[in-house]
Structures are given as structure tokens and as C-alpha cells.
Amino acid sequence: MPTYASTANFDLSIDEIAEEAYERCGLQVRSGYDLKTARRSLNLMLSEWANRGLNLWTIQLQEKTLPAGTTNLTGSDLFGSGAEAGQQIVDITDLVIRDSSNNDFSAQTISRSTYLNISVKSTSGRPSQYYFERTINPRLYLYPAADVDYTLVYYALIRMKDAGAYTNNAEVPFRFLPCMTAGLAYYIAMKKAPERIQLLKQVYEDEFQRAAAQDGERTSLFLTPKTYLPGV
Numbered sequence: 001m002p003t004y005a006s007t008a009n010f011d012l013s014i015d016e017i018a019e020e021a022y023e024r025c026g027l028q029v030r031s032g033y034d035l036k037t038a039r040r041s042l043n044l045m046l047s048e049w050a051n052r053g054l055n056l057w058t059i060q061l062q063e064k065t066l067p068a069g070t071t072n073l074t075g076s077d078l079f080g081s082g083a084e085a086g087q088q089i090v091d092i093t094d095l096v097i098r099d100s101s102n103n104d105f106s107a108q109t110i111s112r113s114t115y116l117n118i119s120v121k122s123t124s125g126r127p128s129q130y131y132f133e134r135t136i137n138p139r140l141y142l143y144p145a146a147d148v149d150y151t152l153v154y155y156a157l158i159r160m161k162d163a164g165a166y167t168n169n170a171e172v173p174f175r176f177l178p179c180m181t182a183g184l185a186y187y188i189a190m191k192k193a194p195e196r197i198q199l200l201k202q203v204y205e206d207e208f209q210r211a212a213a214q215d216g217e218r219t220s221l222f223l224t225p226k227t228y229l230p231g232v
Helices: 014-024 032-052 112-116 174-192 194-214
Strands: 059-066 072-074 089-098 104-106 129-133 139-143 150-158
Touching (some): 014 032, 014 174, 032 174
Antiparallel strands (some): 072 139
């Protein structure tokens, strides 16, 4: 009778990911510097992933007090508890305004130019529009200014955690481990195995597309064409 494993918890530590990546380059980890340069490349790749779109496992639900008269939030008023905590936010995906009766009201995102051209930004009411300024220290602008105390509820796309110690596990879903390993192999090849760059880049892009395709929300989409009747 065949024997099967009774667990499904396979994972890789940072040094194991580095070893696998080096082997794909036809190399072996020979020194502490080999691990150091691999970890640096891994952190750069994680930063690059933030430019490729949403990563659902990095989205966090946040709730912040929105006092009356507030037109914008930054720092710990926007996210976390430290003055620089807001720097962790890459983007805001959804936002609602919650009143004292726990009713949620949607708010629409607007562009910088749209917010800039609002004549009287201190107009009072329940905020219904917001502009998220994606600077190093991001700031969230709301319009109109809160007329009473509200609660700001939003989903924030957060920076991925750094690789950290070599014994750490990568803080990504298991389905992204092949992509992470393939990507690190490509990054290492740019420095140590240039003859394999094209092959490893193609493998990396294929792995990323497969992983990213599964990292989405399963919702129905209905499209209704707009009918245009000239002269009506």
C-alpha cells in the first residue's frame, strides 16, 4: 500500500530560497557574502512586486477616528501608531465613512487635479470624496470636511515585510514560493550568471503570471452596453 504525507505545511526559509536560486544559476552558495547579496536582491524584488499590482495578502483593514472639521489625515492619524507608520501604505483600495449609528457611506476617489480645483475645501458635510497623496509620508485628503465626528474605515495596501534574518520564512502565500525563487534566480543571474538571464527571466515572468492570476477576488462582472440614439 502506498504511503502519503499527512501534512501540507511546506515552506522555505530565506537561506533555502537563496540556495535554490543559486542552483538554478548553476552556482552554489560558497560564502556569507553570497547570502548577503541574495538577500539584498530579494528585498529589491519584493519592492518591485509592489509596482505589479495588488497583493491581497498585504491588504489591511484600518479604522481611524475622523474628528469634526478634519480635511486631511497623515502620520499616526492615518495609519499605525508612529509618526512614520504611514510610510507603510502603498495605496488605499476602498474607503467608507462610518457614522455614530454604525452606518457606512461610500466615498469616491478623485484625482489630485480634481481636489486642487475644489474652491472651498473647508465646506462642511459628510466626506464623500477623497484624494490619496502617494508621497513618502502619504496624506489622505477628504471633501467635504467632516461636519461631525466619524470613523474612517478603509483597506490599505501595505508594503511587504523585508526578508530579515536568513532563518526567517518568506512572508508570502505558499503559492508564491515558486515565483519568489524564480525571481531571485533571475536577479542573481544578472550579477553572477549573465548567460542564463533570458531563460530565468522567462521562467520568472511565467511563474509570476500564474501566481498573480490566482491572487484575485472571485466576483461576477456584468457589462451593459450603453445605447446611443442620435436625435433622441
